[in-house]
Amino acid sequence: MQEKKIKNKIIKRVKTNFKDARDRNDFKYNRLDFSVKKEIIPSVLFYLKDEMGFIHLSHISCVDWLEEGELEVVFILWSPEEKIKVFVRTRLDRDNPVMDNLDMIWRQANTYERELREMYGIQFTGLEAPDEFILEDWQGPPPMRRDFDTEAYSNETYFHRPGREDAEDVRETITKRSGEDIPDFAKKYSR
């Protein structure tokens, strides 16, 4: 009960301060969920950090909504006092994903932003990091986007040793040998 009260308080205060913040909270877990526009992301995060005690940035994640043509960036914050997580989501245009740099709020945001820049191609304005993060000398499109065909890229870039095509499926071979059927829950993984 206590937790729900606190959560309600937080939702109320965020909503009064930021008019277009939408929440989809289910109160099932110890977490809250807000969706805001990308322009007000810095002020929302500042507010949560300074006023509500969400002083720790756990992660910055990204979801590729290919069908809707958008990239969703998720900031995951943690309040050590209340033991509550907050997900702050925002949507960016998939063709031109640009948003503000946030590493002045949390230093560790720099690392996550460099990763997102390489893996999803999101540009953070004013991000100071000249070197590559993980992908040294990468030339292709951002590899974590869903429209990136990794097998085709691999075949095109690296050498392919023939012989893999007629390789047998492991489950089929085992069932053939032992005479048993593939279990239902495993069928969807088979080729």
Next chain:
Amino acid sequence: MNELWFDIMGAIVTVIVAFVVGITYMGLSRKITARVQNRKGPPFYQNFIDALKLASKTSAIHHGFMQHVGPAFMMITSIMSVLIIPVLRGNAWFVNLNFHGDLIFILYIMVFGPLGMALGAGQTGNPNSAIGVTRGLSQMVGFEIPWVMALVALMMQYHTTSIVDLMNVQIQSGMWLMFSSPFAFIAAVMAMLGMFRYSPFDIVGAPQELASGPMSENGGKYLFTLMSSGSIFAFAKLTLYVDLFMGGAGNLVELVIKTFALYLIPMLYGVTSPRYRTEQSIRWFWGWPTFFGFLAIIYAVVF
């Protein structure tokens, strides 16, 4: 002129004997270590094969002149000490420079090579090499103290600085200095643990943290020269201990038995010990070994 050629031939024979015996000991140490660890282990001549392979490497790199000559400096130390230390008692083949140097000369020529080698290691520019060298020099300051104390005790007691004279003292009295100056022997043997750089005093090479330290940029012929110099030097050091404390040796078989018995001490101590940090190692040498060194000097003065 003939005498000179005879001397040179004797020197070459001495060096070859030292090389063969020393490198066999190194192979045996690998074998014994393996047996202690319940392994079969390499054959005892494995280090011969390693040396031969290193010699047959067809390419080599160096980072400058000092690295190129570093192994040659190391060889000076090894061969000079094996020539000055009497290998056998009263054998015409092995009287090399026995009467041209004394114990203090030996002490100083023994650091010539490591210093030259350290310069070579320094020029590679590899940080690991320089760290290894500083560790080695620091540790040397540690174990030289008990070692010199033991030698000073011997020199005080028998009023000589010559190794040949100390051997003669043992023949005349019929008693090894190991028993007539026991504390000096203990201090010297403890210092020997550091001299041979087996674990727990293998802080110079330390393959896990320093990538073999000063040797990390040496390969092929350079490593071959260093390896053979190391085995000659090990033989020279063991022979020095035998001459000083165990009455020298009359023939090669006796020498091999005595040196191998001594060689087992640092090796078996090393098999069962983990590695020290550098300052722990230095302080270890300034603890009990130095205490025994003091006892040796008091013993030498009083008796």
Next chain:
Amino acid sequence: MNYIILVVFLGGALLTFFAGKINNVLQDILFLASILVPASLFFAYVHAGNIFNLTLGGIHLSLGINAMSWLFALIVLGLGSMAAFYSVSFMKGKERRGYFYFNFILTIMAMTGILMSRDLVSFFIFWEIMTWSSYLMTVYNGKDVQTVGIKYFVFSAIGAYAMLMAIVVIHSINGSFMIEDLVRSFPEMPVNMQILIPVLLLTGFGVKAAIMPLHVWAPGAYSNAPMAYTSIFSGALSKMGIYGMVIVMVSLLSYVPEGYWFREVIAWMGGITAVIGTLWAIKQDDAKKLLAYSSIAQLGYIIVGIGIGTPLAMMAGLFLAVVHALFKGTLFLAVGAIERQTGTSNFREVTGLIRKMPWTFVASLISIISLAGIPPMGGFVGKWMLYESLLTSNHYLLVIVIFFSSTAAFLYCYKFLFGFFLGQEEKEWANVKEAPVLMVVPMLILSFFSFLLGTYPGIILKPIDAGMQYLGYGITQNHLWQTSVIFNTWGNQVVLQPLLYSIIAIFLFFLIFLTIKSFKQTRYVTTKDISSSGEVPKEHENLTFSVDFMQPFMRAVEPVMRRQIDKYYTGLANGLEALFDFMRKIYTGNGQTYAIYVIVFVVILLLFKDILF
């Protein structure tokens, strides 16, 4: 002839100083001439027994040379002329050259004067000229001129006052200033005078020789003076202290029973000086400071030899004095060359100069090997004689102390060579060039001599022998010293020539082996191409290991290093200041108070009349 040399020096100094107003080249030539002309005059015309007398204001002054001072004059003038050649190139384009040249010549003159003096008055006058000219060089430029200058000034003053007091005491007893009279009458003096006079004189000389409690000025002064001058500051000027100590220890103290204790104390002080100097040298990051502390340590060895005072020990001390002048002179000159070419002398900044300044490296390498006492260099012969003399005279603990110090010396020796010449070749120093010929050649000549003395020590042992005979050591040593065999009183010997030939033969054999073995496949690669976990070091990445270089060793000896003599002196100074402050409070400036003091004093006198009188 004696005083003509000094007059030439002095006139040369003045001419050089004023020639700077006319033409720089003329000034250089005059400078060289005013060092070289008197030096050659000295070696050509001055020999023992050539005495010049002068009576000035009723005081009898006398100048002459003897076998002992001839040996030291060899150090002074030999090193002085090498440093002079070097200075001409070193000072090119620097400010206040006249000042430098003037003081340089004056120092050489003063040292020559000291060696020529046969009476205490002229000795003291020249001693003061030497102190002042070296003080002016110490404050020539540098970072912390004030503290360093004051320290040097205070300690020199203490030494000078002690010496002056000794001279006055001697005159009040003897009625003569002549050193011969002092030597003759010393054994008959009362015992308290036999202790007081040597203590005062040794304090005076000990300051210049940087013996243990009086050494604090040395690191600052050596490192602050221009390097061309420091080479004679450390190489020759400190030997004046040694010269004085030799005279006191041998001519005076060996004839009285108290001499034994003096010898023991001085020898142990020398031993402790050696250890302290070595430990502090290891800690330094600045090459000048490192060499300064190393000088203190090396002077410690020399003092040990002189303190022990047996024939072999004295010979070891004097031999080390000559060799120290050679190698330490070279090393200071090398640091000067590096500082001139790169602008800094800090190990943390300069690395990898071996391919840029090969000749400086060769000179430094030979000198460092000689300093470390490794055969076949001159330093080994001196160290060997020192150990043998300590062993044969039963100073077993002192052997250990000296051996510890000289083993620990390898650490700073390696640090010096590694810091400047080895390690990664940085892009910052890619355009450094070798020093001018006039700077390199003196270094090479000096280092060649320290190599030569390692195989043919007889060259310098002969004048040393003559000097020791003058001091009264037995003539029997003459047959003890052959050209290349050194042996101790137990009869154990080291035959240097075959050893050197063997070393060279082994070295050449393996050098040839390493060179011709797979010659075509042996390649030079840059220091960036090292096996560092498969990484390619980028240009800006500094992989050199130069910070906290000897950290493991420093950790082990940390308890010793926490105590600094400097701190005690500071404490003493603060205490004295507080005492004087208190004294100041007594003088209130009020007449009434003084009246009370007078009354109290009278009352006390009256009260304790019976006890006091």
Next chain:
Amino acid sequence: MINDKNSQKIVDFISNWARKHSIWVLGYGTGCGAIEIPPTMTSRYDAERLGIRGAATPRQADVLLITGYLTTKTLKRVIRVYEQMQDPKYVVGFGSCTINGGMYYDSYNTINVLDKYLPVDVYINGCMPRPEAVLSGFGKLQQLIGEGKANGATKYKENLEWYRANQKKVIPNWVMPEYNW
């Protein structure tokens, strides 16, 4: 005498024998395969009895053992390590990742076929190969060395341009020192 063919044969025979029985391995343990090396070296399988032991740095090593998949990033380091080694030198590919990409065959950043980039002398098959397989692979390598057929380094030298082209295809930003032997 030295140029005589028979004596050259004898010298070759002796040096090949020495090379065969003294193999210093530099393990490049990027993938999961590195965990199979400790049992191979320690008491159970004891590779040291065959003269196989670890080397600390590339300069001392004879064999480069690549245990598992190589990303483009690690490939750069592997090439550098290989080029720092001294002749004669051999490469052993360990596990199916080095042969055809293994389970990472469709990954966007792991190379699939190692021998297009480095001259592999012996492949050890398996995912993971057990220590027995490793020892048998080294046995094959010893056999090849003894016969003088393990000449991957020579192949690399001769076809350097082809290898370089392949390497530069996946490592466009090429900043390595020249390889000139």
